[in-house]
Amino acid sequence: MALAAGPRFTLRESVADSLPEPLSFVTLHPVEIRQISESDWAQVWPIVREIVVAAETFAYDPSMSSSQARDI
Secondary structure (H helix, E strand, C coil): CCCCCCCCCCCCCCHHHHCCHHHCCCCCCCCCCCCCCHHHHHHHHHHHHHHHHHCCCCCCCCCCCHHHHHHC
């Protein structure tokens, strides 16, 4: 299967210069990856719960509580 032809980027081109015109105003910022803190859990738990309940990715008990999940 052939790869679709498309623009090729070099290290000398800035990302903003390579974006299509309507997106040229976008500013990219670095992403910080960090450990979750206790105060983050209320926002993280709904995501974890949805994934666990689906039972398609991890073999965790779908009825696991927030407290049990936080301990993992």
